[in-house]
Amino acid sequence: MTRDKSVTLGLLIVAFLILALLPQFTSGYLVTLLIDILKFAVLTVAWVVFSGPTGYMSLATAAFYGLGFYIAAVFSGTVPFPLLIMLAGASAFVVALGVGALTLRLRGVYFAIFTFALVLLVQNVVLEVERVVTQTRGRFVETVSTEGVYYAILIVFFLTILAAMLIRRSRYGLALQSIGEYEEAAAHSGINVVWTKVLTFATSAVFMGMAGAIIATRRTYIDPYIAFNLNTSFLPVLMAMFGGMGNLVGPVLGAALFTYIGEILLTRFPDLYMLIFGVVLIVSILFMPNGVLGLAQGVWRKMRGGGHAPS
Amino acid sequence: MIAFRDIFITGLLLGGIFALVSVGLTLQYGVARVLNVAHGEFIMVGAFMTFWLLGSANLNPLLSVAITGPVAFIMGFILHKTLFRRLMDTSPSLDIFEGKSLLASFGLLYVVQNLARIIWGSDVEGYNFLNSTVTAAQIPLNRLVALAFVVVLGGAFYFFLARTRLGKAIRASAQSPTTAELMGVDIRNVLAICFGLGLGLAAIAGSLLSTLFAIQTSIGLGYTVIAMVVVVMGGLGSITGAMIGGIILGLVSSTVTFFHPSLTMIAYYVIFIVLLLARPKGIMGK
Numbered sequence: 001m002t003r004d005k006s007v008t009l010g011l012l013i014v015a016f017l018i019l020a021l022l023p024q025f026t027s028g029y030l031v032t033l034l035i036d037i038l039k040f041a042v043l044t045v046a047w048v049v050f051s052g053p054t055g056y057m058s059l060a061t062a063a064f065y066g067l068g069f070y071i072a073a074v075f076s077g078t079v080p081f082p083l084l085i086m087l088a089g090a091s092a093f094v095v096a097l098g099v100g101a102l103t104l105r106l107r108g109v110y111f112a113i114f115t116f117a118l119v120l121l122v123q124n125v126v127l128e129v130e131r132v133v134t135q136t137r138g139r140f141v142e143t144v145s146t147e148g149v150y151y152a153i154l155i156v157f158f159l160t161i162l163a164a165m166l167i168r169r170s171r172y173g174l175a176l177q178s179i180g181e182y183e184e185a186a187a188h189s190g191i192n193v194v195w196t197k198v199l200t201f202a203t204s205a206v207f208m209g210m211a212g213a214i215i216a217t218r219r220t221y222i223d224p225y226i227a228f229n230l231n232t233s234f235l236p237v238l239m240a241m242f243g244g245m246g247n248l249v250g251p252v253l254g255a256a257l258f259t260y261i262g263e264i265l266l267t268r269f270p271d272l273y274m275l276i277f278g279v280v281l282i283v284s285i286l287f288m289p290n291g292v293l294g295l296a297q298g299v300w301r302k303m304r305g306g307g308h309a310p311s
Numbered sequence: 312m313i314a315f316r317d318i319f320i321t322g323l324l325l326g327g328i329f330a331l332v333s334v335g336l337t338l339q340y341g342v343a344r345v346l347n348v349a350h351g352e353f354i355m356v357g358a359f360m361t362f363w364l365l366g367s368a369n370l371n372p373l374l375s376v377a378i379t380g381p382v383a384f385i386m387g388f389i390l391h392k393t394l395f396r397r398l399m400d401t402s403p404s405l406d407i408f409e410g411k412s413l414l415a416s417f418g419l420l421y422v423v424q425n426l427a428r429i430i431w432g433s434d435v436e437g438y439n440f441l442n443s444t445v446t447a448a449q450i451p452l453n454r455l456v457a458l459a460f461v462v463v464l465g466g467a468f469y470f471f472l473a474r475t476r477l478g479k480a481i482r483a484s485a486q487s488p489t490t491a492e493l494m495g496v497d498i499r500n501v502l503a504i505c506f507g508l509g510l511g512l513a514a515i516a517g518s519l520l521s522t523l524f525a526i527q528t529s530i531g532l533g534y535t536v537i538a539m540v541v542v543v544m545g546g547l548g549s550i551t552g553a554m555i556g557g558i559i560l561g562l563v564s565s566t567v568t569f570f571h572p573s574l575t576m577i578a579y580y581v582i583f584i585v586l587l588l589a590r591p592k593g594i595m596g597k
Contacts, residue, residue: 057410106591109346109409114587121580234417278421285415286397
């Protein structure tokens, strides 16, 4: 193991320990906020695993996340919490395999449109099924203690980070990178393009489904509008952009900052929240093309007097 | 037979509106390369401006398009000059620009929708306009007027694109921005004009829609989806395609609504997804 790798691993373990011990010292608001941040960090990192290197902009996050919600609702009370989370991850994997196999031959903006429509289709189908077949509107989910939710999402968060790091450093990561750069060339150099894309897409969906199943227990009541919400698809993309996608620190930082800003806006200006949020989105896309990290690196470079920053 | 005739006529009337809604979006994507998720919000803004003008100045809804269209055009022109122009300059490739402009338009969706909610509230609004029926088929007069309006507007727009200098510049820019620029087209202005025209058409469609349906500040996204379905059906960027696609979707909509009203939205999405998979280039796509 090189020195660089052991430093990263060491930092990760320290971060995990601090986060794991936190509920012992503090309670209430901070833990709730952290649950929200970790949820978005999972979604953002999972999104970056696939869309970052390949450049395929997936807006299907809400579909897999919402699937997790519904798995939690259907099996609520009948299976233990950890099994529920795994079940949600497995279902998301299977569904994503199907969706990926069907759609990943679409390129560029068509893939984005397709995944955008997929979320709305699923939402409407579930609404219709609830209206006609089960004759209900929404479902109830058994709640889990705040601490239980916190530890669950924390573990899933570290699993996501671990998976993202492993994929990045493996042959798969390089294959994905080359698909993003020039798909035909990647295919010609012996990469099974379709399989690589579909498998990574499905892997990233696992974590989205798990996060959905965990967060569903935070709400007692869910319905298709809550589960399959377009915001869940767009926010991870924006958070990844906000933080920067060059490495894994960026997306996590983006998720944390964005969630925190959203939280402040929501408590200070509940009426203007969405409006200000929209402005923040536009401004951050406009003025930070490389994210917060890119901005910080730029400033650092300028301060050092035009020298090249180590990459 | 009578049911069939009614379905056909209703579908045709609805299709005209859908076509108008979609031509704006195809213009924004086809030329300016912005897949504007906030398109429907400007339809909503047009509808509410008409509603407001009727209430405050007693202005005829059909005449109000002379105000709503240009106002939205100016908004779009300024938006492109400030927001999307900058994104275009900072994006290394067209793919990245398309991704970023999609996200920026999602931010725009929030801004426009919430501004509208602050100004006009979130209640359902509506008014009666020419809702007597004509002929034995019981066609509401307002739908006929709206269709006539769409036909005239569509014709005028087609003439504008086919015959005028600016129209030719727009079509050239749609084919290849670089070549168009080399041929002396002022590409920066043309792109901004196209984006503005897209929003202008959206607002006009909104004004007409407000004479037919109840309106609410949250109706935008539904129309965005309809416009996207139509635009993909006709081929992204194709204006003729958007017209044909609009009529087809109108017919589908009236058929499904006749047999099973609650399945209309699902039918849209199913058509959309099947179409994307079967023929992503659309009817008129190359």
